[in-house]
Amino acid sequence: MVVLENIVKTYRRRRGDVKALSDINLQIEKGEFVVICGPSGSGKTTLLMTIAAMLRPTNGSVCVEQKDLYTMSIRDRAKFRAENIGFVFQMFHLVPYLNVAENVALAGGVAEGNRGTIEANELLKQLGLAQRVFHKPSELSAGEKQRTAVARALFNRPKIILADEPTGNLDPDNAASVLGYLSEFHHSGGTVILATHGTEAEQFADRIIHLHNGSIDNSG
Amino acid sequence: MTIFGLILKEIRHRKINFLLALLAVLIAVALFISFFTAGQASNRETTRLMRDMGFNLRIIPKKTDMSKFWMAGFSEHTMPEEYIDTFASQKGISYNHLVATLQAKILWQGVEVILTGLAPERCPPGREKPPMAFEIKQGTAYIGYELAQRLKLKKGNTIDILGKTLTVEKALSESGGVDDIRIQCHLRDAQDILSLEGRINEIKAIDCLCFALTDDPLAVLREELAAVLSEAKTIQMKPMATARAQTRQLVKNVFAVIMPIVVVACGAWIGVLAVMNVRDRQQEIGIMRALGYGSGRITLLFLGKALIVGLLGAAVGFFTGTALALNFGPGIFKVTAKAIKPEYVWLVWSLIVTPVFTAVSSFIPAMIAVAYDPAVTLREE
Known part of the structure; x- marks a missing residue:
């Protein structure tokens, strides 16, 4: 379960403070597929990063699986993130010098050895990338890159997947394919929180949250 | 995959950055070794020439x-x-x-x-x-x-x-x-x-x-x-004693001025390359942080690379410097030409000191890498 209480995030800039999130209160149940909608600059990514234990809010608390993330040490937070949260980004963020299998196994941390590679290959097979395991990201199409990123997000069997505009750079077929994999994860009991300014993910959502200027407009 | 494996793959991917850093170390070590090896010959030559002036x-x-x-x-x-x-x-x-x-x-x-x-x-x-x-x-x-x-x-x-x-x-x-x-x-x-x-x-x-x-x-x-x-x-015999001392001091002075310049220039060069490398790898660092990689592992990625550059540069630089001294030394120091020989003790010192030096030069860039906020780097498109 994800619980956000009174979340405020203000970026301090030379030309004045920018309020990215304003008094967000949100509860996401385990196994829920939540789509956060809103135009660019509405605070979607900031909200995801805050839930991901990567961006400390200016005020408020974030609890995931009954753990208050920002009272934990940096090391514990990183460990918690590695064990519980998977990420999918619009820009894929694959490591350019690692092949597809290595990129996926990277999520398991270093010194994973053969176990990592075998499990990564298995996962890639399920995502239709069996023929691409030894390819570098530069040799993949956008859809293949995003499927690799999905495989990486799934590698550690996380409880939650946070997806930031995962279909933003994909054509409709690949977008549907990626959303399908996220939906499968959701149906297997995982929680998905997906930020997008499009509407294609709405069909998979249990709940849609609209963000506007850092505040929730409507929920449920 | 081990950290070492990651470092090797990154080196293979960004060959130019690695080769430029290696070149910086190689030049510094080669210059130091050739100066030192030839400097030994110069000392012997100066001693010989001064000695020939007689007792003072x-x-x-x-x-x-x-x-x-x-x-x-x-x-x-x-x-x-x-x-x-x-x-x-x-x-x-x-x-x-x-x-x-x-x-x-x-x-x-x-x-x-x-x-x-x-x-x-x-x-x-x-x-x-x-x-x-x-x-x-x-x-x-x-x-x-x-x-x-x-x-x-x-x-x-x-x-x-x-x-x-x-x-x-x-x-x-x-x-x-x-x-x-x-x-x-x-x-x-x-x-x-x-x-x-x-x-x-x-x-x-x-x-x-x-x-x-x-x-x-x-x-x-x-x-x-x-x-x-x-x-x-x-x-x-004052003029003789003074001449001896001044000549010896001259050689030491040249060495004392040139070497720090070479070392500082090389350090700056490696530092700049390391900063460029860190900038190139911002998103990679961001995703690793997101995947739970701690500061220690990120630091190791950069310092480990610096150590590899230092070790390789020291070894290649030593043999390059020695080859330079053996090739050009005899032409300059004719009297003691035969006494110019590889100073292997300096290979050991190079292999110890150079990686430490490259690691120190890369330390600040490594800290910059550690300080990158993954939330910021991953948000950038």
């Missing part, structure tokens, strides 16, 4: 009349031969190549000659050096050019000097000075000839006091020797 420190009997000394070139008085043992055992003075001598003017075969008896060179304990002059064996003599010409003497001839028989070891070439009328023999033989057993009239030495931490090093030397050699006094 003369210790003579205290009651010597200096006017007569300068006229004759030696003292008419003598002092105990054991003085050289006392002098040789003194510490904290930069003299070396001590030679006990006994000289006198004699009439031999109708010619006035200078008989010079020379003992084998002595060095202070722990500062042994190869002898500067040739050693004269007992029973042999070196004949000055003028004498050899006038008396038609050559190697192997037997001569009799005031009842002592000596074999001519060498007839010397023309010196253009008083050496042309000199007979040089072993100190024992000269003492026998002059009936002055156990006596000498001078200790010659090479001394390099000019850069000592005192305004008047000669006064210090005189004070110290007066305490142990009561019957002796000291004369320093």
Whole structure:
């Protein structure tokens, strides 16, 4: 379960403070597929990063699986993130010098050895990338890159997947394919929180949250 | 995959960055090694050339009349031969190549000659050096050019000097000075000839006091020797000693100026490349942080690469520098050319010091990498 209480995030800039999130209160149940909608600059990514234990809010608390993330040490937070949260980004963020299998196994941390590679290959097979395991990201199409990123997000069997505009750079077929994999994860009991300014993910959502200027407009 | 595996894959991916960093280290190490290897030769060469200028420190009997000394070139008085043992055992003075001598003017075969008896060179304990002059064996003599010409003497001839028989070891070439009328023999033989057993009239030495931490090093030397050699006094041939010291200092100064410049330039070069590398890898670092990689592992990624650059650069740089010194050194240092050889102890030092140096140069960029906020880098498109 994800619980956000009174979340405020203000970026301090030379030309004045920018309020990215304003008094967000949100509860996401385990196994829920939540789509956060809103135009660019509405605070979607900031909200995801805050839930991901990567961006400390200016005020408020974030609890995931009954753990208050920002009272934990940096090391514990990183460990918690590695064990519980998977990420999918619009820009894929694959490591350019690692092949597809290595990129996926990277999520398991270093010194994973053969176990990592075998499990990564298995996962890639399920995502239709069996023929691409030894390819570098530069040799993949956008859809293949995003499927690799999905495989990486799934590698550690996380409880939650946070997806930031995962279909933003994909054509409709690949977008549907990626959303399908996220939906499968959701149906297997995982929680998905997906930020997008499009509407294609709405069909998979249990709940849609609209963000506007850092505040929730409507929920449920 | 291990951190080491990640580092190797990144190196293979960003070859140019790696090769440029390697080049920086290679140049620095190669320059250092070639300078040092050739510098050793330069030191030997300078020592040789300076040594050839002759002794610059003369210790003579205290009651010597200096006017007569300068006229004759030696003292008419003598002092105990054991003085050289006392002098040789003194510490904290930069003299070396001590030679006990006994000289006198004699009439031999109708010619006035200078008989010079020379003992084998002595060095202070722990500062042994190869002898500067040739050693004269007992029973042999070196004949000055003028004498050899006038008396038609050559190697192997037997001569009799005031009842002592000596074999001519060498007839010397023309010196253009008083050496042309000199007979040089072993100190024992000269003492026998002059009936002055156990006596000498001078200790010659090479001394390099000019850069000592005192305004008047000669006064210090005189004070110290007066305490142990009561019957002796000291004369320093100042221009010679100064020339020796200045020449040696010059080489050291060149080395001391050039090397820090090379090291700082190389360090800056590696640092800049490391910063560029960190900037290139912002998103990679961001995703690793997002995946739970801690600061330690991120730091290791950068410092590990720096260590590899340092180790490889040290090894290749050492052999490049040595090859440069071996190729070009003999052309510059002709006298001591054969003494230029690889200094393998510096390979060990290079392999220890260079990786530390590259790691230090990459430390700030590594800290920049650690400080990157993944939330910021991953948000950038």
